[in-house]
Amino acid sequence: MRARAASRGARVPGTIVMKVAGELDGVPVEDTFAEAFGMRATRLVITGETRAWARHAAVAATGFATSVIACGCEAGIERELSVRETPDGRPGISILIFAMSSKDLQKHLERRTGQCVLTCPTTAAFNGVPNEVAHEWLQLGGALRYFGDGWQISKLIGGKRYWRIPVMDGEFVCEEKAGLVKGIGGGNFLILAADGASARSAAERAVAAMRKVRNVILPFPGGVVRSGSKVGSKYKTLIASTNDAYCPTLVGLTRSALPEGAGAVLEIVIDGLDAGSIAKAMDVGIRAACRGGTGAGVVGITAGNYGGKLGPHHFHLKELFA
Amino acid sequence: MSALKFVLRHTPPSAVDVSGLRPALLAGKSRKEITKLPLTGWNEIHRVGDLFSIRGDDAQRVVVDGADERLLRIGAGMEGGELTVVGTAGDYLGESMRSGTIVVRGDVGTFVGAGMRGGRIDVSGNAGAFAGSGRAGTLQGMAGGAIVVRGNAGDRAGDRMRRGLLLIEGNAGDYCASRMLAGTAVVLGRVGIDAGYLMRRGTLILGRSPAELLPTFNHNGWHDLLAIRLLLESLTVYGKRFQSFARSRPSLSRWLGDLGCDGKGEILIAPGRP
Numbered sequence: 001m002r003a004r005a006a007s008r009g010a011r012v013p014g015t016i017v018m019k020v021a022g023e024l025d026g027v028p029v030e031d032t033f034a035e036a037f038g039m040r041a042t043r044l045v046i047t048g049e050t051r052a053w054a055r056h057a058a059v060a061a062t063g064f065a066t067s068v069i070a071c072g073c074e075a076g077i078e079r080e081l082s083v084r085e086t087p088d089g090r091p092g093i094s095i096l097i098f099a100m101s102s103k104d105l106q107k108h109l110e111r112r113t114g115q116c117v118l119t120c121p122t123t124a125a126f127n128g129v130p131n132e133v134a135h136e137w138l139q140l141g142g143a144l145r146y147f148g149d150g151w152q153i154s155k156l157i158g159g160k161r162y163w164r165i166p167v168m169d170g171e172f173v174c175e176e177k178a179g180l181v182k183g184i185g186g187g188n189f190l191i192l193a194a195d196g197a198s199a200r201s202a203a204e205r206a207v208a209a210m211r212k213v214r215n216v217i218l219p220f221p222g223g224v225v226r227s228g229s230k231v232g233s234k235y236k237t238l239i240a241s242t243n244d245a246y247c248p249t250l251v252g253l254t255r256s257a258l259p260e261g262a263g264a265v266l267e268i269v270i271d272g273l274d275a276g277s278i279a280k281a282m283d284v285g286i287r288a289a290c291r292g293g294t295g296a297g298v299v300g301i302t303a304g305n306y307g308g309k310l311g312p313h314h315f316h317l318k319e320l321f322a
Numbered sequence: 323m324s325a326l327k328f329v330l331r332h333t334p335p336s337a338v339d340v341s342g343l344r345p346a347l348l349a350g351k352s353r354k355e356i357t358k359l360p361l362t363g364w365n366e367i368h369r370v371g372d373l374f375s376i377r378g379d380d381a382q383r384v385v386v387d388g389a390d391e392r393l394l395r396i397g398a399g400m401e402g403g404e405l406t407v408v409g410t411a412g413d414y415l416g417e418s419m420r421s422g423t424i425v426v427r428g429d430v431g432t433f434v435g436a437g438m439r440g441g442r443i444d445v446s447g448n449a450g451a452f453a454g455s456g457r458a459g460t461l462q463g464m465a466g467g468a469i470v471v472r473g474n475a476g477d478r479a480g481d482r483m484r485r486g487l488l489l490i491e492g493n494a495g496d497y498c499a500s501r502m503l504a505g506t507a508v509v510l511g512r513v514g515i516d517a518g519y520l521m522r523r524g525t526l527i528l529g530r531s532p533a534e535l536l537p538t539f540n541h542n543g544w545h546d547l548l549a550i551r552l553l554l555e556s557l558t559v560y561g562k563r564f565q566s567f568a569r570s571r572p573s574l575s576r577w578l579g580d581l582g583c584d585g586k587g588e589i590l591i592a593p594g595r596p
Binding site: 087088089124154155162170171 | 485486505506523545549551552553555586
């Protein structure tokens with residue numbers, strides 16, 4: 001039975017007709033785009049005597065960094081590095097940190113490295129941005145060295161300056177500078193599923209595939225967001241609030257964007273060092289989410305945008321079928 | 323194009339400043355112009371053609387063949403290119419050089435690489451006193467680049483050194499790294515007395531224990547520091563002896579001083595025979 005009337009512009013599932021760009025395993029993909037913004041980004045390589053210690057530092061340094069809206073920066077683990085890939089031949093983890101300005105990025109890089117890597121036994125921190133792509137330079141060891149209270153030692157090794165800061169397990173070694181690149185934040189897509197379990201399962205498949213793409217992070221818990229947001233709020237102090245169009249519990253009250261059969265939506269947000277990497281991550285993520293087709297409970301894929309008026313980077317879902 | 327080669331015709335009557343024979347000053351000049359270039363001697367001016375016979379034409383690769391200890395300041399102020407010296411070079415080889423490479427197949431005199439800021443000097447033989455130090459009268463020694471001495475170095479190696487690498491495969495004389503301000507000096511052989519005398523900062527790595535250290539150095543313990551591991555690994559490009567030293571990953575005895583001045587220098591001594 002369909003509702004006869006929807007007051008104040010409310011729509012019910014089934015009245016929405018998605019403009020479909022194509023289908024993946026029978027799952028309709030809406031002909032829309034993800035709208036993303038320019039950000040400032042850096043890569044940090046954290047090493048430790050064991051991978052466990054490097055991971056402890058990396059997890060702490062990328063904690064509480066899901067969205068710039070309230071965290072100030074967005075950060076995540078990019079990938080694990082083998083002993084052949086790190087500057088000191090120890091196990092390592094590379095992390096990416098994104099902020100809205102160079103000044104913000106400097107502040108968060110310094111705080112997070114200082115509180116989460118400097119403090120972690122055996123770890124060291126290295127710049128992970130190659131010289132040829134660094135747009136400008138952030139102070140890393142150059143800012144943290146003062147913790148040494150005058151006992152810090154600078155050492156030029158192989159053309160790079162390092163700081164040796166005395167700590168209680170020996171020395172914290174930290175490269176003086178970290179490269180800044182012009183990154184992109186806010187690449188995204190939404191998985192529209194029949195129910196929560198199907199949505200989570202599809203999102204987990206997508207995240208597992210996207211974690212293999214370099215130069216990107218998925219900053220939210222487990223790589224997934226359930227609280228997609230829209231710009232603005234009825235409350236003047238909030239700059240963002242719940243994306244009511246995709247909330248299944250608001251169907252019938254608001255202008256729902258949910259197609260028929262959609263009972264839960266999860267979003268995956270991607271920050272990347274370049275547009276190509278974000279596009280690649282979206283591609284592999286969407287294909288993984290759609291694996292199993294509608295039989296796996298996925299009823300559609302769409303993406304979030306603001307009409308193209310706010311962000312200069314547009315990732316069109318129809319590119320999946322190009 | 324073949325390397326531009328200067329073959330010494332005869333030993334000059336007195337010391338001659340041959341810093342004019344560096345790639346940047348020779349580039350774009352004809353053989354005839356080069357022949358007439360002046361070289362300042364002791365109260366006399368020599369022409370290049372008077373002292374050297376010239377072959378080849380590539381000014382970016384210069385060879386001084388049959389060098390004599392009276393040839394001073396070979397490659398001084400170099401700003402790029404390659405310079406090869408065959409024979410015994412005089413004092414101040416590579417003084418104040420900024421970039422490029424000097425290879426010496428033989429010995430060099432005193433003050434090799436004095437005040438250099440970049441580039442690399444590789445000496446197959448021995449070096450005289452004050453290798454990598456400052457020019458006489460200046461307050462800072464080498465401030466960049468690398469000097470590699472495959473043989474022995476004289477006294478005061480690394481005196482007032484400010485930055486860069488001074489690598490000695492053989493032995494070093496007395497007062498090695500004296501008044502060192504910063505940088506890294508490595509001696510794989512023995513050092514003379516009072517290594518690190520008035521050292522303020524910087525790192526002196528010794529492949530063999532000295533007979534005794536200054537009383538103004540305090541023992542800090544045995545350490546396997548990550549920064550030193552990185553440093554040693556970076557030395558592997560400087561030849562097999564540094565490679566095998568680095569790859570042996572020695573646990574080093576660390577001494578801090580000289581407490582007679584700033585006291586932030588470190589002497590790291592590999593275990594083994596004195």
